[in-house]
Amino acid sequence: MTTATTAKKPAGRVTRVLARREARIAFLFVLPAFLLFIAFRFGPSIAGVALSFFDYDITGEISWRGLDHFQRMIADPLFWRAMGTTLIYTVCAVPIALVLSTVMALGVRRAFRGARFFRSIFFLPVITSLVLAGSIFVWIFSANGPWSALMAPLGLGGSWLGSTVLVIPAIVVVGVWSRFGYGMMILIAALQDVPRELEEAALMDGANAWQRFRYVILPVLRPTFFFLAVIETTAAFQVFDVIYVMTQGGPANASYSLVYMLYDQGFRYFDYGYAAAIGVALFVMTLVVALIQRLVIGKQK
Template identity: 40%
Template structure:
């Protein structure tokens, strides 16, 4: 209980000061980390992108030259298109697969936990191991996939990662296969937070299972869908391991995406300035796409 009187305000003030100091003490590592590893670098990255930073010697200011060089480079536009190719195929495919898995795994059946565990398992192994596994499974001569294609369709399978046409679909498949179970768990949590009485009422009124999904489950699930969509989009712009292990951006740049190009430019060719400019273009794309998601959500996301 606080006593009213001349002292009350100064006591409250002292307490507020103490709580502020305490709060800042608890947050010291976080504040330090934000400055050193996030906000500082975000600013430094812009500055670097305006220079010809290489190994750190003789840095000179270039202004917008790095950005202009990207704009006029055919390779940049190829990489830009590849990035969108990866995103626009892997995100919808991954959404459908993980939503389907969640609906399957949401049934009240004996042993359902085991099935959920199996679907989730690929998302905890390293992408490096998964990509190595699929390099072998997609191997044109020894791989399991082409063996099945030969047996079932009696035609030779594609050259997969050695083929300009099929390398990207292979990378996309690996990404979708690995992360489907992870997104399933998020969808599953969304499904289980839905009000069951709505389902039962719809069933009582004679709605079939598709109608129940379309008009009851799906609207309730849209906030979860938005969340999954946002994290999948951000993730899809940052593919690295699959490319590093399976194709290294080839053949003929067919799988070179922006995130991998930034790595090559910065750490293989030591064009830090150019790479920083590219990273900022990627950042801008991520920001625009995410902002668009939140702007468009009013049209389709249904909050109860």
């Protein structure tokens, strides 16, 4: 017995040594890709934060400005206008996208004839170029487009993109159209974890559709809703391509978002330090909203 026990100890020690060696070899193989990821993922972010404290022009001259860019940003009425536009777009687009994604996911989660076809059709806007789609929506929302004719009986005819009041709803429509398919696919995957026996038991107990969703499905989807809320909020704060193609920030800066202002300051006026400061403010705002969503939606694991 003693001999057998003694023989097992060296064998276990050898196994641990081989495991450590294999781990070191695996780490060496992964290290180049990891370093590249760190350099290209976090390097530009750190450089952007640092740039917000400097003045930099295309000639390569750099001068220290400290908090001047942030003080200028706080005193800039255009910044607050852009922040208000971004917040209004986010408050409108994110809940609509989440609700529409949930409805579509519940509608196509079961296997039926044509389910894959409908899933593909609903997901198609996600992989469609927003530059191409935005050009088409410019015509749709024009005074002679089909949307104007459809809304005319409600007194909302005319060009929505030329109205300071209706331009944000028009961009929200395009933004939700381009995003709801992604949330739908994520929710369809999450719905597979809902025990079908619980749904059938609730149905036999007389629970209606809303009660089954609220007490059986929603608790399972809570972590997924938190994930989608963060992703959709981040995407809404970063809205740019739709605005660039459809409105160029107009009319009268009614659709002038924070990211479009960042683009304007950096690539039109070449004020890179101020543009970087706007980017830092956008990051902080996104982080704060994500933390609030974590407290409100993600209380349970």
